[in-house]
Amino acid sequence: MTEEPDISAETSDDSGKKREKLSLNHVAKPKNGQGDDPVVIEKLNNRFGDHVIHEDLDLVVKRGEVLGVVGGSGSGKTVLLNSILGLHRPQSGDIHLFGQKLLDAKPEEGKALRAKTGVLFQGGALFSTLSVAENIMTPILEFTRLSPREARQIALLKMSMVGLPLRAADLTPSELSGGMIKRTALARALAVDAELIFLDEPTAGLDPIGAAAFDDLIRGLADSLGLTVFMITHDLDSLYAICDEIAVLADRHVVLKDRIEVLEKSDHPWIHEYFHGPRGRAKG
Numbered sequence: 001m002t003e004e005p006d007i008s009a010e011t012s013d014d015s016g017k018k019r020e021k022l023s024l025n026h027v028a029k030p031k032n033g034q035g036d037d038p039v040v041i042e043k044l045n046n047r048f049g050d051h052v053i054h055e056d057l058d059l060v061v062k063r064g065e066v067l068g069v070v071g072g073s074g075s076g077k078t079v080l081l082n083s084i085l086g087l088h089r090p091q092s093g094d095i096h097l098f099g100q101k102l103l104d105a106k107p108e109e110g111k112a113l114r115a116k117t118g119v120l121f122q123g124g125a126l127f128s129t130l131s132v133a134e135n136i137m138t139p140i141l142e143f144t145r146l147s148p149r150e151a152r153q154i155a156l157l158k159m160s161m162v163g164l165p166l167r168a169a170d171l172t173p174s175e176l177s178g179g180m181i182k183r184t185a186l187a188r189a190l191a192v193d194a195e196l197i198f199l200d201e202p203t204a205g206l207d208p209i210g211a212a213a214f215d216d217l218i219r220g221l222a223d224s225l226g227l228t229v230f231m232i233t234h235d236l237d238s239l240y241a242i243c244d245e246i247a248v249l250a251d252r253h254v255v256l257k258d259r260i261e262v263l264e265k266s267d268h269p270w271i272h273e274y275f276h277g278p279r280g281r282a283k284g
Protein backbone atom coordinates (compact mmCIF):
# COMPACT_ATOMS: atom_id res chain seq x y z
CA MET A 1 0.00 0.00 0.00
CA THR A 2 1.53 3.33 -1.01
CA GLU A 3 1.42 6.39 1.16
CA GLU A 4 0.73 9.85 -0.15
CA PRO A 5 3.89 11.95 -0.18
CA ASP A 6 4.09 14.68 2.44
CA ILE A 7 5.15 17.70 0.48
CA SER A 8 6.14 19.83 3.41
CA ALA A 9 9.71 21.05 3.10
CA GLU A 10 10.74 20.05 6.59
CA THR A 11 10.53 16.86 8.56
CA SER A 12 11.41 15.97 12.11
CA ASP A 13 11.79 12.76 13.95
CA ASP A 14 9.40 11.80 16.71
CA SER A 15 11.64 12.88 19.56
CA GLY A 16 11.62 16.40 18.22
CA LYS A 17 15.37 16.50 17.60
CA LYS A 18 16.75 19.22 15.42
CA ARG A 19 14.55 19.61 12.40
CA GLU A 20 16.23 18.54 9.25
CA LYS A 21 15.60 20.73 6.31
CA LEU A 22 14.87 18.64 3.31
CA SER A 23 14.85 21.11 0.50
CA LEU A 24 12.05 19.36 -1.32
CA ASN A 25 11.29 22.70 -2.76
CA HIS A 26 14.34 23.34 -4.88
CA VAL A 27 14.68 27.00 -5.61
CA ALA A 28 15.67 27.96 -9.12
CA LYS A 29 19.16 29.38 -9.05
CA PRO A 30 20.39 32.13 -11.31
CA LYS A 31 22.22 31.17 -14.45
CA ASN A 32 25.13 33.47 -13.80
CA GLY A 33 28.23 31.38 -14.53
CA GLN A 34 30.23 33.88 -12.49
CA GLY A 35 33.20 31.96 -11.22
CA ASP A 36 31.12 29.29 -9.50
CA ASP A 37 31.12 26.77 -12.28
CA PRO A 38 30.23 23.36 -10.83
CA VAL A 39 32.71 21.49 -13.04
CA VAL A 40 36.12 22.77 -14.11
CA ILE A 41 38.53 20.34 -15.78
CA GLU A 42 42.08 21.37 -16.57
CA LYS A 43 44.69 19.49 -18.53
CA LEU A 44 43.16 16.09 -17.94
CA ASN A 45 45.25 13.15 -19.15
CA ASN A 46 43.95 9.59 -19.32
CA ARG A 47 45.56 6.59 -20.94
CA PHE A 48 45.40 2.82 -20.75
CA GLY A 49 48.90 1.50 -21.42
CA ASP A 50 49.99 3.13 -24.67
CA HIS A 51 46.43 4.02 -25.60
CA VAL A 52 45.99 7.73 -24.96
CA ILE A 53 42.34 8.61 -24.35
CA HIS A 54 42.56 12.23 -23.17
CA GLU A 55 45.44 14.62 -23.66
CA ASP A 56 45.32 18.01 -21.91
CA LEU A 57 41.54 18.04 -21.97
CA ASP A 58 39.94 21.24 -20.64
CA LEU A 59 36.22 21.67 -19.98
CA VAL A 60 34.06 24.02 -17.93
CA VAL A 61 30.43 23.22 -17.20
CA LYS A 62 28.67 26.44 -16.27
CA ARG A 63 26.14 26.65 -13.47
CA GLY A 64 22.62 26.08 -14.72
CA GLU A 65 23.50 24.90 -18.20
CA VAL A 66 22.34 21.73 -19.92
CA LEU A 67 25.49 20.53 -21.63
CA GLY A 68 25.40 17.83 -24.28
CA VAL A 69 28.60 15.81 -24.62
CA VAL A 70 29.12 14.11 -27.98
CA GLY A 71 31.95 12.29 -29.68
CA GLY A 72 32.58 9.22 -31.78
CA SER A 73 32.49 5.74 -30.32
CA GLY A 74 35.63 5.28 -28.23
CA SER A 75 36.39 9.01 -28.04
CA GLY A 76 36.44 8.80 -24.25
CA LYS A 77 33.07 10.14 -23.10
CA THR A 78 32.54 7.42 -20.50
CA VAL A 79 36.14 7.63 -19.28
CA LEU A 80 35.61 11.38 -18.88
CA LEU A 81 32.39 10.83 -16.93
CA ASN A 82 34.03 8.22 -14.72
CA SER A 83 36.93 10.60 -14.05
CA ILE A 84 34.55 13.34 -12.94
CA LEU A 85 32.60 10.91 -10.76
CA GLY A 86 35.80 9.71 -9.10
CA LEU A 87 35.33 6.19 -10.48
CA HIS A 88 38.49 6.42 -12.57
CA ARG A 89 41.69 8.11 -11.45
CA PRO A 90 43.33 10.03 -14.29
CA GLN A 91 47.09 10.06 -14.93
CA SER A 92 47.21 13.81 -14.38
CA GLY A 93 45.19 16.98 -14.50
CA ASP A 94 42.76 18.76 -12.22
CA ILE A 95 39.04 18.24 -11.77
CA HIS A 96 37.22 20.79 -9.61
CA LEU A 97 33.69 20.07 -8.47
CA PHE A 98 31.94 23.04 -6.87
CA GLY A 99 35.34 24.68 -6.52
CA GLN A 100 36.87 21.72 -4.71
CA LYS A 101 39.74 19.69 -6.12
CA LEU A 102 38.31 16.21 -6.54
CA LEU A 103 41.58 14.29 -6.51
CA ASP A 104 42.62 15.85 -3.17
CA ALA A 105 39.24 15.41 -1.47
CA LYS A 106 39.20 13.58 1.86
CA PRO A 107 36.62 10.76 2.17
CA GLU A 108 34.10 12.96 4.00
CA GLU A 109 34.60 15.75 1.45
CA GLY A 110 34.11 13.22 -1.35
CA LYS A 111 30.86 12.11 0.29
CA ALA A 112 29.65 15.72 0.53
CA LEU A 113 30.44 16.20 -3.16
CA ARG A 114 28.58 13.00 -4.04
CA ALA A 115 25.55 14.26 -2.15
CA LYS A 116 25.46 17.29 -4.45
CA THR A 117 25.60 15.21 -7.61
CA GLY A 118 23.27 12.67 -9.16
CA VAL A 119 23.96 10.14 -11.88
CA LEU A 120 21.73 8.35 -14.34
CA PHE A 121 23.89 5.54 -15.67
CA GLN A 122 23.32 4.01 -19.07
CA GLY A 123 20.52 1.46 -18.72
CA GLY A 124 19.46 2.85 -15.35
CA ALA A 125 21.67 0.63 -13.16
CA LEU A 126 18.84 0.08 -10.69
CA PHE A 127 19.18 -2.44 -7.87
CA SER A 128 17.23 -5.35 -9.30
CA THR A 129 16.06 -6.78 -5.98
CA LEU A 130 14.81 -3.44 -4.62
CA SER A 131 11.49 -1.83 -5.43
CA VAL A 132 11.20 1.49 -7.23
CA ALA A 133 10.71 3.34 -3.93
CA GLU A 134 13.58 1.48 -2.28
CA ASN A 135 15.90 2.32 -5.18
CA ILE A 136 15.08 6.01 -4.80
CA MET A 137 15.40 5.81 -1.01
CA THR A 138 18.94 4.41 -1.18
CA PRO A 139 20.83 7.72 -1.52
CA ILE A 140 18.40 9.43 0.89
CA LEU A 141 19.29 6.91 3.59
CA GLU A 142 22.99 7.19 2.73
CA PHE A 143 23.25 10.97 2.73
CA THR A 144 20.66 12.14 5.27
CA ARG A 145 19.63 11.18 8.80
CA LEU A 146 16.02 10.55 7.80
CA SER A 147 14.16 7.49 8.95
CA PRO A 148 13.11 4.88 6.36
CA ARG A 149 9.52 6.09 6.67
CA GLU A 150 10.52 9.67 5.92
CA ALA A 151 12.84 8.56 3.14
CA ARG A 152 9.95 6.69 1.55
CA GLN A 153 7.81 9.81 1.61
CA ILE A 154 10.56 11.72 -0.18
CA ALA A 155 10.93 8.88 -2.67
CA LEU A 156 7.21 9.07 -3.46
CA LEU A 157 7.50 12.79 -3.98
CA LYS A 158 10.45 12.31 -6.35
CA MET A 159 8.41 9.71 -8.22
CA SER A 160 5.69 12.24 -8.87
CA MET A 161 8.31 14.81 -9.93
CA VAL A 162 9.48 12.51 -12.73
CA GLY A 163 5.98 11.45 -13.75
CA LEU A 164 5.91 7.97 -12.20
CA PRO A 165 2.57 6.78 -10.84
CA LEU A 166 2.60 6.05 -7.12
CA ARG A 167 1.25 2.57 -7.81
CA ALA A 168 4.72 1.78 -9.26
CA ALA A 169 6.39 2.32 -5.87
CA ASP A 170 6.46 -1.35 -4.93
CA LEU A 171 7.28 -2.79 -8.33
CA THR A 172 10.76 -4.16 -9.00
CA PRO A 173 12.83 -3.11 -12.05
CA SER A 174 11.91 -6.28 -13.98
CA GLU A 175 8.26 -5.19 -13.84
CA LEU A 176 8.95 -1.76 -15.36
CA SER A 177 8.94 -0.50 -18.94
CA GLY A 178 12.13 1.04 -20.35
CA GLY A 179 10.74 4.54 -19.83
CA MET A 180 9.81 3.79 -16.23
CA ILE A 181 13.31 2.45 -15.55
CA LYS A 182 14.80 5.73 -16.84
CA ARG A 183 12.36 7.75 -14.74
CA THR A 184 13.17 5.73 -11.63
CA ALA A 185 16.89 6.22 -12.26
CA LEU A 186 16.29 9.95 -12.72
CA ALA A 187 14.27 10.12 -9.50
CA ARG A 188 17.13 8.36 -7.70
CA ALA A 189 19.62 10.83 -9.21
CA LEU A 190 17.48 13.69 -7.89
CA ALA A 191 16.69 12.03 -4.56
CA VAL A 192 19.01 14.13 -2.40
CA ASP A 193 18.44 17.43 -4.14
CA ALA A 194 21.53 17.19 -6.29
CA GLU A 195 22.56 20.41 -8.02
CA LEU A 196 24.58 18.68 -10.71
CA ILE A 197 23.24 15.76 -12.71
CA PHE A 198 25.16 13.43 -14.99
CA LEU A 199 23.16 11.56 -17.60
CA ASP A 200 24.75 8.82 -19.70
CA GLU A 201 22.71 8.39 -22.87
CA PRO A 202 19.37 9.00 -21.13
CA THR A 203 17.20 8.45 -24.23
CA ALA A 204 19.00 5.36 -25.55
CA GLY A 205 16.54 2.52 -26.04
CA LEU A 206 13.42 4.70 -25.85
CA ASP A 207 11.05 5.05 -28.78
CA PRO A 208 10.97 8.54 -30.37
CA ILE A 209 7.87 9.62 -28.46
CA GLY A 210 9.22 8.32 -25.16
CA ALA A 211 12.59 9.95 -25.88
CA ALA A 212 10.98 13.32 -26.62
CA ALA A 213 8.95 13.09 -23.41
CA PHE A 214 12.10 12.26 -21.44
CA ASP A 215 13.91 15.21 -23.04
CA ASP A 216 11.06 17.50 -21.98
CA LEU A 217 11.22 16.11 -18.46
CA ILE A 218 14.97 16.74 -18.20
CA ARG A 219 14.68 20.29 -19.51
CA GLY A 220 11.68 21.05 -17.30
CA LEU A 221 13.42 19.77 -14.18
CA ALA A 222 16.66 21.56 -15.06
CA ASP A 223 14.79 24.85 -15.40
CA SER A 224 12.54 24.50 -12.38
CA LEU A 225 15.21 23.12 -10.05
CA GLY A 226 18.12 25.18 -11.35
CA LEU A 227 20.11 22.05 -12.16
CA THR A 228 23.36 21.86 -14.05
CA VAL A 229 23.22 18.92 -16.45
CA PHE A 230 26.11 17.01 -18.07
CA MET A 231 24.54 14.71 -20.64
CA ILE A 232 26.38 12.23 -22.82
CA THR A 233 24.23 11.48 -25.83
CA HIS A 234 24.19 10.19 -29.38
CA ASP A 235 20.69 11.58 -29.83
CA LEU A 236 20.70 14.56 -32.19
CA ASP A 237 17.08 15.30 -31.30
CA SER A 238 18.05 15.73 -27.65
CA LEU A 239 20.85 18.10 -28.59
CA TYR A 240 18.50 20.31 -30.57
CA ALA A 241 15.66 20.06 -28.06
CA ILE A 242 17.24 20.69 -24.69
CA CYS A 243 20.96 21.55 -24.74
CA ASP A 244 22.26 25.04 -24.10
CA GLU A 245 25.70 24.08 -25.36
CA ILE A 246 27.45 21.03 -26.73
CA ALA A 247 30.98 19.84 -26.02
CA VAL A 248 32.59 17.74 -28.74
CA LEU A 249 35.19 15.14 -27.81
CA ALA A 250 37.58 14.37 -30.64
CA ASP A 251 41.33 14.12 -31.09
CA ARG A 252 41.67 13.25 -27.36
CA HIS A 253 40.24 16.53 -26.05
CA VAL A 254 37.26 18.87 -26.24
CA VAL A 255 37.69 20.42 -29.67
CA LEU A 256 34.71 22.76 -29.36
CA LYS A 257 32.12 23.72 -26.74
CA ASP A 258 29.46 26.09 -27.96
CA ARG A 259 25.86 26.53 -29.04
CA ILE A 260 24.54 24.19 -31.69
CA GLU A 261 24.32 26.99 -34.27
CA VAL A 262 28.05 27.50 -33.92
CA LEU A 263 28.80 23.78 -34.13
CA GLU A 264 26.76 23.48 -37.31
CA LYS A 265 29.15 25.93 -38.96
CA SER A 266 32.35 24.26 -37.71
CA ASP A 267 34.71 22.89 -40.33
CA HIS A 268 36.25 20.36 -37.94
CA PRO A 269 35.93 17.11 -39.96
CA TRP A 270 34.14 15.07 -37.28
CA ILE A 271 31.77 17.89 -36.31
CA HIS A 272 31.02 18.69 -39.96
CA GLU A 273 30.20 15.05 -40.66
CA TYR A 274 28.09 14.84 -37.53
CA PHE A 275 25.83 17.72 -38.52
CA HIS A 276 26.01 17.50 -42.31
CA GLY A 277 26.47 13.75 -42.88
CA PRO A 278 23.74 11.34 -43.90
CA ARG A 279 22.03 11.46 -40.48
CA GLY A 280 22.84 15.09 -39.74
CA ARG A 281 20.23 17.78 -39.45
CA ALA A 282 22.03 20.94 -40.51
CA LYS A 283 21.29 22.37 -43.91
CA GLY A 284 23.98 22.81 -46.57
Ligand SMILES: Nc1ncnc2c1ncn2[C@@H]1O[C@H](COP(=O)(O)OP(=O)(O)OP(=O)(O)O)[C@@H](O)[C@H]1O
Nearest residue numbers: 048051053071072073074075076077078079080249
Ligand atom coordinates in the same frame (compact mmCIF):
# COMPACT_ATOMS: atom_id res chain seq x y z
N1 LIG B 1 39.37 -0.04 -18.21
C1 LIG B 1 39.82 0.11 -19.45
N2 LIG B 1 40.94 -0.52 -19.86
C2 LIG B 1 41.43 -0.34 -21.10
N3 LIG B 1 40.86 0.45 -22.04
C3 LIG B 1 39.74 1.10 -21.69
C4 LIG B 1 39.16 0.97 -20.39
N4 LIG B 1 38.05 1.75 -20.33
C5 LIG B 1 37.95 2.32 -21.54
N5 LIG B 1 38.96 1.95 -22.34
C6 LIG B 1 39.15 2.41 -23.71
O1 LIG B 1 39.08 3.81 -23.72
C7 LIG B 1 38.51 4.25 -24.95
C8 LIG B 1 37.37 5.22 -24.64
O2 LIG B 1 36.30 4.48 -24.08
P1 LIG B 1 34.93 5.15 -23.66
O3 LIG B 1 34.07 4.05 -23.13
O4 LIG B 1 35.17 6.32 -22.78
O5 LIG B 1 34.38 5.67 -25.08
P2 LIG B 1 32.99 6.36 -25.39
O6 LIG B 1 33.30 7.67 -26.04
O7 LIG B 1 32.17 6.41 -24.16
O8 LIG B 1 32.39 5.35 -26.46
P3 LIG B 1 30.87 4.92 -26.78
O9 LIG B 1 30.22 6.12 -27.39
O10 LIG B 1 31.04 3.80 -27.75
O11 LIG B 1 30.23 4.48 -25.49
C9 LIG B 1 38.05 3.01 -25.71
O12 LIG B 1 39.02 2.72 -26.71
C10 LIG B 1 38.06 1.93 -24.64
O13 LIG B 1 38.37 0.69 -25.20
